[in-house]
Amino acid sequence: MNILYYFFIAIVIGWVITDLMHNRPSLLFNLLLAVLGAFLAGNFLTPYFHVRTINSAFNFPTLGVTLLGTIILVVIFNISPRNRRIL
Template sequence: MNIIIYLIVAAVIGWAATMIMRDRSSLLINIVVAVVGAFLAGWFLSPIFGVGTINDAITLPTMLVTLLGAIILLAIVRLVRRGR
């Protein structure tokens, strides 16, 4: 049951990140963006803000850090796409 909740929260966070970055993506891409963004946020942003990610617990601060990680990931992907 926890994995289903985790995937739903990841989909919502990924969707929010794609809306903020004005990118069109499928549900699967939204989930992947949020999960990878959570890992990025865990390595780089969690030590700065002192907050975990949705990998630790699903709370508002962890969702915001995960959202920020997903936005950063989308920005990196956009820069790589432009370089081609």
């Protein structure tokens, strides 16, 4: 159940980032990226910061790592060039 709290907060942060970057057409994409960033950071980055994963009890250090992962992933995808060609 705690993982849902982190995902809800990630969705709110994704919405705020979308609003700040004036990137309305990709709101759903940013929300999905926010949840993915929260999941990846909450499960894989938390051991590096010596905090619990998102599957354990709700705490603020884990929330900070989760928000960091959310913000980084959404911002990276929003500032990357759109017209890249993949060979």
